[in-house]
Amino acid sequence: MVERTPILNFVTHLVLFIGFMLAVAPFVIVAIAASHNLKEVNDVPMPLLPGGDFWANIKTAWITAGLGPKLLNSFIFAAGVAAGKVIISALTAFSIVYFRYPGRTLIFWLIFITLMLPLEVRIVPTYAVAANVLSPYQAILDVTGLSWLIEKISGVQVSLSLGLLNSYTGLILPLIATATGTFLYRQFFLTVPDELTEAARMDGAGALRFFIDILLPLSRTNMAALGTIMFLWAWNQYLWPLLVTTDPAHATAVTELKQLIPNVGGIPEWNIAMAGTLIVMLPPLVVVVAMQRWFVRGLIATEK
Amino acid sequence: MASITIRDVRKSYARSQVVHGVDLDIASGEFVVILGPSGCGKSTLLRMIAGLEEISGGEIAIDGTVVNRLEPRERGCAMVFQNYALYPHMSVAQNIGYSLKVAGVASAERTERIRAVARILELEPLLERKPAALSGGQRQRVAMGRAMIREPKVFLFDEPLSNLDAKLRVQMRSEIRKLHRRLNATSVFVTHDQVEAMTLADRLVVMNGGRVEQVGTPGEIYSRPASRFVATFVGAPAMNILEGVVALDGLSLLGGSRRLAISRAGLPVGTEVAAGIRPEAVRLVAPGTRGALDATVDLVEELGAGRVVYVDLDGASFSVVTSETVHPLPGTAVGLQFSQADMHFFSSETGARLDVFKASVPVPAL
Amino acid sequence: MEKRVTFSRWTVGILFAVPQMLLIFTFFYWPAGQAVYWSLTLQQPWGGGNIWVGLDNFRSILASADYWNSITASLAFAAISTGLAMVIALVLAALTDRQLAGSRFYRVVLIWPYGIAAPALALAFRFILAPEAGFMAVVNRAWPGFWDPGLDGADAMASIIAAFSWKYVGYNFIFFLAAFQAIPRSLIEASAMDGAGVVRRFRDIQFPLITPTIFFLLVINITESFQDSFGIVDIMTSGGPANATNLMVYKIYSDGFKGLDYSGAAAQSIILMMLIVVLTIFQFRFIERRVHYR
DSSP states (O other): OOOOOHHHHHHHHHHHHHHHHHHHHHHHHHHHHTTSOHHHHTSSSOOSSOOSOHHHHHHHHHHHTTHHHHHHHHHHHHHHHHHHHHHHHHHHHHHHHHBOOTTHHHHHHHHHHTTTSOGGGGHHHHHHHHHTTTHHHHHHHHHHTHHHHHHHHHOOOOOOOOOOTTSHHHHHHHHHOSSHHHHHHHHHHHHSOHHHHHHHHHTTOOHHHIIIIIIHHHTHHHHHHHHHHHHHHHHTOOHHHHHHOOSGGGOOHHHHGGGGSOOSSSOOOHHHHHHHHHHHHHHHHHHHHHTHHHHHHHHHHHHO | OOOEEEEEEEEEOSSOEEEEEEEEEEOTTOEEEEEOOTTSSHHHHHHHHHTSSOOOEEEEEETTEEOTTOOGGGTTEEEEOTTOOOOTTSOHHHHHHHHHHHTTOOHHHHHHHHHHHHHHHTOGGGTTSOGGGSOHHHHHHHHHHHHHTTOOSEEEEESTTTTSOHHHHHHHHHHHHHHHHHHOOEEEEEESOHHHHHHHOSEEEEEETTEEEEEEOHHHHHHSOSBHHHHHHSSSSOOEEEEEEEETTEEEETTSSOEEOOOOTTOOTTOEEEEEEOGGGOEEEOTTOTTOEEEEEEEEEEOSSOEEEEEEETTEEEEEEEOSSOOOOTTOEEEEEOBGGGEEEEETTTOBEEOOOOOOSBOOBO | OOOSSOBSOHHHHHHHHHHHHHHHIIIIIHHHHHHHHHHTEEEOTTSSOEEEOTTHHHHHHHTOHHHHHHHHHHHHHHHHHHHHHHHHHHHHHHHHTTOOTTHHHHHHHTTHHHHSOHHHHHHHHHHHTOSSSTTHHHHHHHSTTSOOTTTOHHHHHHHHHHHHHHHHHHHHHHHHHHHHHHSOHHHHHHHHHTTOOHHHHIIIIIHHHTHHHHHHHHHHHHHHHHHTHHHHHHHHTTTOSTTTTOOHHHHHHIIIIISOOHHHHHHHHHHHHHHHHHHHHIIIIIIHHHHOOO
């Protein structure tokens, strides 16, 4: 368009540049702070040019917080959540879009409601379930009188118990139990032309074949988008891993950040803390930069 | 009302040039239609007049003022978009009156003018509706109203009828024509539909590949196409083209041993030409008639008032429009007869019109 | 919307839904129900029976000044950080959408903050805003005692708001920019032909057309400010000083897991759940209907 707006253009560039500075400043400050020794980092003002102790600080942070195994834990945890979401949501969406059965609407709404209440607000009872994942079923058996019946008949006392604390399963499963991905798939499945289903039928494919051979390959971009979003979301989880992993061996990198907060008293080791912060924030940043397209697309699609 | 002068206007994007030096003069009050296939640069040209597209080279002047650097709002043009581009959150009245509101026209006067425009377009009962609650034709009218209310110097239409069904299109066509007669504002209308172009235009501009092929009244374009492209693009069914080489005693047709006995009036022997003849100018006669070309009927399309007969002429398809009561059957032989006066000749090399053959005798085939 | 063509073996169909049903029953509906049950009983930590107390837990929570303080702090946090994050993101997205030179670059960089884990950026901001080192120390040197989030509740609140807003500017930017780009180009051109300049077009055309996104983000930002704030609070202030930043989720966590008051924590969870459900219903029922045009 022909537009002569020099002042507005100047303001636009100026404001965007300020926005850019504000967005990157924390990254830059963290990186610079991580490159100084204890004295320099506590100077007022902190030197604005990088110092020479970057690798030494990274190494200290890496060892102090045991970041090697923690990053691996984070990776397994995040990848597990992403994979679980991608698979389980696809299955469910297929079920509610491609079949007509009694209770389908009920299932739809049961899943829909989970969108509303994030894990954080029901954290205490969810923790209790994770402590013994079979407790709901034990309770059902008890209340319905089935455990009494079983005990009468077989003489075995029913006591179901399976603890998920300090396990990958315990970390991963509760985070998969939401609806986010299901609706993404549902929206997409609804746009797949009916002719494709009919053609597959004519070719003799049943539901499972159609799902595996046609629907899933068509969903590849959606899977990539959902996987990216879920990986980041899980990597950045804090409260749930903090509760479930009481054993430091199972802790994730993000929960380990707490070990890096400088102690009160003494000179605060901000350089080490910032080195650790840098290590922890780097993997998701790499994912965002490398997978930008999927990230943006997935974010917009999952939230709508 | 205003005249528009376009001088050597060019448009190029990073990798390609889409408009190559267009020159055009549009008189005040004229209704000019730019016709061309998709991708020929016609919409780009229109959008450059509007100021929606930067001009890469050359000059556009409205009423003698060069507008290259003026913003759309400073040019005094109004535009009707192909998809109407109505503001979905505003009512019909708000849509129509929006430009006045921007211009700071007082609300009482605005209402008055909205009413006036709505009356002309028969939109009065719909003024409070949102665009989503309107039919295609109604949306089209709102888009027109939005352009009219400003009493612009120039109306620009970017394929405004292409989203309508056939019947509405014909109806809106005559409404646009009537409106133009009434407002008499300079109008530039872009379309790829030749019937629309022929019926609406005072003058027609045929574009192809970013260049103007011909400018003229619809009658001139039809009867004296300036190039092979114009000849085949305007008119339906399209003009038949017979490729041939100028011989001593006429024109030898390629792809067969036939020859047309025509006066070659100065063209050197051996020149390759494309001879065009409109389907309407050909008469079907009995096969073997003296001076007629013999061919085989391929397909007959019934039009009610007449028929289009497609025949096979040495492997090339050739069409004939006939209103006579002959009903040739596919597979039968027929003769084709036409006069040299109805023929058009174009250079095979450049496609340009060649005006050297002058004679008005029936063409005998040898 | 429904599919015209479906598969007939619906028993197979149900099987596809079973894994997710088991998961949401075990980890969503059961705990949610459990929370309701606990909130109505007096629960001994780790078994040992429970006594039905009706609404007593709610009564005692609602009578507690600490709880009201937590609600006030949460609402203040939600209002200010949502306002900041949305206004800044809206301006940046609108300017980026003008597509001047460099806009592609901004489009990439401005979303980075959202990729960062809340606790990680909290630690970064804890350093940047530390009173004795980092950047606020410079200010403190000029005006001693001006800034100390460790002692001053308002400073602490400002710190967590800064950290949260920084992250969610990135988030809102993504959605605003997508919304601006979804506006048909011809609408902008039509209003330019109608004589509207850049600012006018934004006010009359673009802004009204993205109101659905604004309301959507408003609800998401508020809900996120309730949950995603946990990591920030835990790393930056631990709810202090003097409970000034003891936001609702943080209080549930500390009452439940540190104070072992399961019933109280459950009752707080229920109140928070209701708050979020009301917000969500508000979004679906009221806003969706008022501001959608198609």
